């Protein structure tokens with residue numbers, strides 16, 4: 001196997017080096033430095049890892065592979081403290097990770113949540129309550145966030161640049177928009193999170209695409225579909241022609257912020273790394289091993305044997321455990337545990353690129369919003385957020401999001417070396433948005449390439465039966481037939497922990 005390829009496929013292309021300052025390649029540009037993560041050094045390490053002698057063997061009850069939302073939720077939910085979390089990056093978070101600049105953390109992936117409804121899954125809500133993230137409001141019947149300072153003021157929430165014109169939101173006011181919300185009204189309250197709670201009576205919606213559904217009931221036009229596509233790409237990494245009607249309708253009904261003014265947007269500067277931090281503080285630090293890449297999982301003598309590369313020290317280790325929770329991206333199972341891969345080989349992932357642009361203090365950007373959407377001919381660019389709205393005291397960082405079509409993994413990989421134009425184009429788009437050249441105010445740029453970042457909820461994906469426990473190996477993660485949302489990933493970890501705890 002080409003180990004460098006393996007690293008890319010494991011989704012760790014970028015993340016491997018993202019938190020290791022020493023690995024970050026700093027390229028000087030005329031006006032500002034650009035930091036880009038590179039996996040090449042670690043790639044070479046892995047290549048030689050199989051020839052290395054095993055230096056340490058650890059034994060534990062449960063090995064958790066992956067320290068994203070699902071792996072950490074599993075760690076918080078295991079019934080015993082006898083477990084080890086191995087995370088290949090030097091810090092936790094996966095697609096909910098954050099970048100530290102001058103001791104302030106800025107989101108480099110998932111960056112918001114909404115107030116939770118009372119009919120959401122009990123176990124996820126309990127975990128978040130235990131972590132002091134949410135508390136119940138019996139007056140509104142909603143679970144509110146404890147740290148209210150991270151709620152986005154509604155007047156600063158969103159604006160949208162649509163082919164050169166500023167609008168207040170992506171979905172423009174129109175008769176079609178009204179008809180659309182009338183059409184899906186009957187599903188309100190029926191599509192909770194986690195998505196596993198969706199009644200089987202609605203599973204027929206998983207058989208067709210969202211586009212087919214909309215086309216059947218509404219006189220859709222290009223402007224409308226472009227706007228819906230934008231929102232689907234933003235949350236699900238796929239367009240209306242790719243995702244199922246079940247996923248699409250779920251998007252507009254499970255978090256009814258369009259219709260309920262008590263549903264707030266929660267977005268700390270560090271994004272959903274906030275949740276990771278809460279879980280990290282709950283789990284004993286000695287149980288967490290960052291810079292630990294699990295590259296093989298084998299069943300021997302009724303035990304699991306994990307072959308691990310400690311990427312920081314360049315040594316090979318073994319973990320022997322009774323049970324395993326695999327919360328890494330599933331496509332890498334073809335190398336790590338090929339016998340279980342067939343369960344997940346139908347999943348398509350979209351790669352994402354997140355670009356944090358740090359500005360000088362002196363630039364005024366009037367009317368900037370927390371979320372600055374951008375609909376143009378470049379359908380891969382999904383706008384940017386402004387940290388000044390989240391916390392005016394910190395350095396100003398504009399964070400741009402790109403979602404590439406699922407077959408474009410390799411062009412994302414090329415960005416490792418050819419990133420000038422995406423940085424230039426991003427600054428140009430932001431300047432167009434503000435009608436002001438911001439390039440002189442750029443101090444530093446950080447690029448994070450996320451390989452297999454988001455499983456696309458295509459028709460069949462959400463309702464396909466998968467065996468999530470094989471020989472004491474349990475699977476967790478958004479890509480276990482869940483929606484790519486925090487609450488679904490969280491719940492998948494809780495369920496995996498319950499499963500292995502009851503074995």
Ligand SMILES: Cc1cc2nc3c(=O)[nH]c(=O)nc-3n(C[C@H](O)[C@H](O)[C@H](O)COP(=O)(O)OP(=O)(O)OC[C@H]3O[C@@H](n4cnc5c(N)ncnc54)[C@H](O)[C@@H]3O)c2cc1C
Nearest residue numbers: 066068069070088094095110111112294328477478484486
């Ligand atoms: C750009 C972007 C923006 C998003 N925005 C939002 C949002 O605003 N709100 C929301 O609810 N959701 C959002 N999502 C989705 C959300 O991030 C995910 O649903 C959730 O964080 C997924 O968590 P996970 O644990 O399933 O997987 P991941 O985050 O992918 O975590 C998997 C972890 O496993 C590690 N790993 C993989 N293989 C190995 C191995 N072999 N050995 C050791 N470790 C390994 C990885 O390094 C990673 O840390 C966003 C996703 C992306 C990509």
